[in-house]
Amino acid sequence: xxxxxxxxxxxxxxxxxxxxxxxxxxxxxxxxxxxxxxxxxxxxxxxxxxxxxxxxxxxxxxxxxxxxxxxxxxxxxxxxxxxxxxxxxxxxxxxxxxxxxxxxxxxxxxxxxxxxxxxxxxxxxxxxxxxxxxxxxxxxxxxxxxxxxxxxxxxxxxxxxxxxxxxxxxxxxxxxxxxxxxxxxxxxxxxxxxxxxxxxxxxx
Amino acid sequence: xxxxxxxxxxxxxxxxxxxxxxxxxxxxxxxxxxxxxxxxxxxxxxxxxxxxxxxxxxxxxxxxxxxxxxxxxxxxxxxxxxxxxxxxxxxxxxxxxxxxxxxxxxxxxxxxxxxxxxxxxxxxxxxxxxxxxxxxxxxxxxxxx
Numbered sequence: 001x002x003x004x005x006x007x008x009x010x011x012x013x014x015x016x017x018x019x020x021x022x023x024x025x026x027x028x029x030x031x032x033x034x035x036x037x038x039x040x041x042x043x044x045x046x047x048x049x050x051x052x053x054x055x056x057x058x059x060x061x062x063x064x065x066x067x068x069x070x071x072x073x074x075x076x077x078x079x080x081x082x083x084x085x086x087x088x089x090x091x092x093x094x095x096x097x098x099x100x101x102x103x104x105x106x107x108x109x110x111x112x113x114x115x116x117x118x119x120x121x122x123x124x125x126x127x128x129x130x131x132x133x134x135x136x137x138x139x140x141x142x143x144x145x146x147x148x149x150x151x152x153x154x155x156x157x158x159x160x161x162x163x164x165x166x167x168x169x170x171x172x173x174x175x176x177x178x179x180x181x182x183x184x185x186x187x188x189x190x191x192x193x194x195x196x197x198x199x200x201x202x203x204x
Numbered sequence: 205x206x207x208x209x210x211x212x213x214x215x216x217x218x219x220x221x222x223x224x225x226x227x228x229x230x231x232x233x234x235x236x237x238x239x240x241x242x243x244x245x246x247x248x249x250x251x252x253x254x255x256x257x258x259x260x261x262x263x264x265x266x267x268x269x270x271x272x273x274x275x276x277x278x279x280x281x282x283x284x285x286x287x288x289x290x291x292x293x294x295x296x297x298x299x300x301x302x303x304x305x306x307x308x309x310x311x312x313x314x315x316x317x318x319x320x321x322x323x324x325x326x327x328x329x330x331x332x333x334x335x336x337x338x339x340x341x342x343x344x345x346x347x348x349x
Contacts, residue, residue, distance in 0.1 A: 027293070039300075039304070043304065043307070046308065046311065047311070104297075108301065108304075112304070112308065115246070115308070116308070119250075119312065124246075124249055124250055125250070126251060135243075135247050138242075138243045138246050138247060139243060142239040142240070142242070142243050145235070145239055146232065146235050146236055146239055149235055149336075150231070150336065151232070153337065154228065154336060154337055154340030154341075155340075157290065157337055157340065157341055158341050161286070161290075161341045161345070162344060169344075172344060
């Protein structure tokens, strides 16, 4: 199946004045030191095998990641869908660059610390009573990762590059944002499954 | 009887506008194969992991990655500057992520052929994502002059 590059027509290139070129950082550089501190902290937690630190990284990262996905997918996504184009773009240029740093950091914290925690607690063992719940969580996370890396992130980055053009293509931005809103909704719904699985593991 | 409505006239296409190979779809397929291999491996740890399925998944992912590289190299006019810019920085990020995961594998006493397979899966994953993101952005840019 071949994809076709979208032709630029007179209609789609006629952007309102509010869509004039915006100068913003696609990756907010001032946030990188914070990300570095968080990631180094996680490596130290794993290297020192500190149960509290690993537990903290998994619970804090997982709680924030789940809350973010639920909020973006089920609350903010539908709101964005009803906003005017210029308002959507105004929001997106401020929100999406931050998400480029926040979400991957939370995912790394949660999964990295989570695997080590399961190892410490002996949950990885095949005879563990929660082994099947762990398998279910791997599958849910695998599907979410495929959607996030394969669809959501490319749409997110492409929108940001489009917005930095002298004349952004409005139709293309709308199409890519639709991908973003739908995929955020799907991952939000899948986070409900994660909540069920994790609370089952914690209470078994 | 319905009257025939002529198609609205379309504006001029950008240089190089035309069919592009399914690089994005193939890259997503590579992610699916690698994630499946990761789930299969994690489901068996810390016991012995049967290597046949993981080697098959890794080989299929590597072949698709190679196909993507060939398809990418055959694209005519394309914005290679933006592709390199995006793919380059994404590669830097994924080298860090893959390095951390490799550290965790070794820290968790993964050794021998299992370590080789996991390292191969990481390498394919690390190279696939920059191609996916670089292509996803560059395809919407005017080709290099």
